[in-house]
Amino acid sequence: MQGRSGSIHPTAIIDPGASLADDVTVGPYAVIGAQVSVGPGCTLANHVTIVGPTRIGRNNRFFPYASIGQDPQDKKYTGSGQSALEIGDENTFREFVTVNRGTEGGGGVTRIAHRNWIMAYCHIAHDCQVGSDTVFANSATLGGHVTVQDGVILGGFTAVHQFCTVGELTITGGHTMVAQDVTPFVIATGNRAQLFGVNKIGLQRHNFSEADMDAVHRAYKLFFRSKLNANDALAAIDAELSASAPVQRFVAFVKHSTRGICR
16 A cells, blocks of 8 residues: 555455556445456545456546446356456446446447446446446436447436437436437437437537537438438438538438337
8 A cells, every 4th residue: 555645445345456546545345356447536435346357447436335347137147258347537426326347248348438427326237338428317227238329318217228229419308218219419208218309408518500400400300200201301311411410420320220219
């Protein structure tokens, strides 16, 4: 412990195979397992558990009883093959958050990028891919193999089914059940989730131009509110709105959907 600028409580248990930056702070009764790497500026409160293989970036905060990097909750997982968790920078994990490592059958790695705000009791399952600048309200839950793109806000108790993708800057209402892919830039709520328009406030907060916001609204109406079938709607969007980069991302999302689109 000599030469450290951070503090490690004497009741904390740290495996000799763990690697902690010099300024990491570890609270009472925290447990850090082997093959865990914790970057500079991180804070682990009391009773946090982190096991590996897990790599954590800079300036992350873990609140009491967060359980990070545990084995996947997948009955097919046997402990063989790659199983890892990668966490970026400046994320916050509140009380009782659980994040599981990946499985060999799902790519082997669960990833969480940067500046995410994960509130109490949230669960991020094996092989999930979470972008940056998201907010998970209390008890939001991701099944295995879920992708959550940048800027998404999941309302409290939102549940996302396995293999679904939630598009960028989408917001869900509380108690939403997502069973199909949700396109970028929309408001979704209900069980099962239905769409209720464009997330205009989210677009404004992320400094979308008036032209791009108008284009997104037009693309939404063509795809979801017109009488055109999906292919004809995409063709019309390509013909009218291809100059808008957000609309291009909307179209690409629809074309690459494997679960079907929430409508």
